[in-house]
Amino acid sequence: MGLELYLDLVSQPCRSVYIFAKKNGIPFEFKHVLLFKGQHKTEEFAKVNVLGKVPALKDADFTLSESIAILLYLARKFKTPDHWYPSDLQKRARVDEYLSWQHVATRLCGTKVFLIKALAPIFLDEPLPPAKLNGALEDLNGVLKQFEEKFLQDRPFIVGNEISLADLVAIVELMQPVAAGCDVFEGRPKMAAWRRRVEEAIGKDLFLEAHEPILKPKDMTTESLPPEVKEQLKQSLLKYLK
Known part of the structure; x- marks a missing residue:
């Protein structure tokens, strides 16, 4: 099983991981986790990241969360050019x-x-x-x-x-x-x-x-969200903005 990256590019930490992997030719399977559909809160995704957040990485039996940790893991594993994370x-x-x-x-x-x-x-x-x-x-x-x-x-x-x-x-x-x-x-x-x-x-x-x-957002709408997921996301937003 190859490297899997669970991302939604609406999220800035996901974008940094995506750009870094693509720019450096790192082979990975893009697993799109739609935040606006609550897919990061599902039982299935919890098997990859129990924290219920993206980005997440799965490399065979190894899983990893947090964008900075993922970036450093990719830089070290794939020995990307030194300027990204200098040896100096x-x-x-x-x-x-x-x-x-x-x-x-x-x-x-x-x-x-x-x-x-x-x-x-x-x-x-x-x-x-x-x-x-x-x-x-x-x-x-x-x-x-x-x-x-x-x-x-x-x-x-x-x-x-x-x-x-x-x-x-x-x-x-x-x-x-x-x-x-x-x-x-x-x-x-x-x-x-x-x-x-x-x-x-x-x-x-x-x-x-x-x-x-x-x-150019296309999916930033709550129309297709189940009411319970919409309410959960609403409460998370209110809590964050306190």
Whole structure:
């Protein structure tokens, strides 16, 4: 049995795994887990990931969850080019630094803006107070300032002259608010230039392929959801946005 990746490209952690695997020619079977149909909450999926989240990896009898762990596993197993996760001690430490920081920074804030602007109108019966979005945007702007000043600085990429896992994870996180109509690159020429370099390093076709589900959403609807699944997702959203 070959490598299986359980993904839904609406999710930014899934996109980073998908892009990395495709860019590096890693052979895998794409198992599409539709979040908007509640497929991540089924008993069948729990056999792969009891946490009920994507992405997930299955390699024969070995299973793994959490996108960063999956990226590092793929990089090591398939011996991908060194620039992704450098063997140089200090460069690798810079990658680790960003990957450790992003969970409560770019990912958290970008996801919150996306949920408020794109998903809340779909799942909730009434709009959230404007103050909720304003607060999320304020938090995101603070994180973007930190990203520019601390992690990007004046370098072409986060670690130096070549793309790394840090850049890959960062770009998919920052595309999340973009998909909701909040262009985080507008008025930030340094970040905009970085985005262009990252897209070119990934390949524009692959970049667009991976982001199409959120830039041109087709399945973001609750019409086909069973009532109990819709309510479960609604409560999860409300809990997240408290």
